[in-house]
Amino acid sequence: MRIVVQEAPFDMGAEANAFAAGDDAANGAIVTFTGVVRDLATGDLDVMEIEHYPGMTERALTKIATEAQSRWSLGDVLVIHRHGRLAPGDRIMMVATASPHRKDAFEAAEYLMDYLKSRAPFWKKEITNAGADWVAAKDEDEDALSRW
Amino acid sequence: MRIVVQEAPFDMGAEANAFAAGDDAANGAIVTFTGVVRDLATGDLDVMEIEHYPGMTERALTKIATEAQSRWSLGDVLVIHRHGRLAPGDRIMMVATASPHRKDAFEAAEYLMDYLKSRAPFWKKEITNAGADWVAAKDEDEDALSRW
């Protein structure tokens, strides 16, 4: 398991390759999810600022990843999440899962994402010419947890 | 949409980065699935040989990807599938999806995988010291189609 919380950008492709390189050929299925800063519908997002809770963040991510490993047959799990100032198009975070079964790899990645959205202490703020707004949590993200 | 059928190895990380680079920041969610040649339980797989049906393969993959694009809100779709001789640990194939919504990106990638398993004309043969065996299609792979 590798949990990374950092301000610096990360290279999604290099991380995916490094993750897969650790594989022992027992895990035929590798899934990655990468989150990218979306521009607003109005197209005027200047900066996305991501605040987090140092200490709790790592604990929460580790707990979520450990739970995923106990629920599915996983060879390895990777979680990377950035904080600080990001621009549209920047990668915010990624998760990766390796498993002998594609269903497990997919489900575990979705589980990680669902919990990461609503149970890891990150808060997003969108900054435009018009001002700054904290992103509101979505009911659908909270609801997504009920399926697990 | 990019559909690639090739004998040569591909660089999963480079492909993932190239796929994401084409993104216009409207698609916040990128999912990749990569299939790796698994060793056998007995640990003695020497070579996996993948036969395909040139011409039909590209048609079938294009049809599957086009159907995925019509079902989900996707920015782009990538499918790469190798044929020829592969060794344990080699990457066989990958799919990638980009979408404004993580649910769409995940579902479309799972759909691509399910159809690719049972509806694209590839056949795997496992070669060990003891001989060569064509991999039998699994009922569970055929059954997986019924959910779509």
Added chain:
Amino acid sequence: MDVLYFAWVRERIGLPKEKVETQAATVSDLVAELSAREDRYAAAFADLSALRVALDQELSDFDAPLSGVREVAFFPPMTGG
């Protein structure tokens, strides 16, 4: 008409592709015609439930008519991914 064979169908029949002159109306008729030729065809086509067929590179079935078809392919269930 081009007839193609893949995977163990190809191995059992012993060739990947051949030209077949036929008046067969359906895929089943063609299968019967080929099976009557030689044992290796009869062996390959013994269990049709273990086979798939594509007509002009589109998956089809054994009842399908062959009129206008230029390429027929026989193969086992696919195992991609």
Added chain:
Amino acid sequence: MDVLYFAWVRERIGLPKEKVETQAATVSDLVAELSAREDRYAAAFADLSALRVALDQELSDFDAPLSGVREVAFFPPMTGG
């Protein structure tokens, strides 16, 4: 006890962290105590349904006892990923 604030809770209260000497038995008691201090606290804690609380870096709830707790954090629902 360390009390931490994040996101708009931090902005409304005007600081990220403070030491609080309190005999509050539960999180709710602490919230009431802070809210009584100054308007900015009362404003931040006006709608508890819009807030989450963590005790020693584990998500908890407003009924939870504070005995033995060294770090309390208040923040809005999380929006990671």
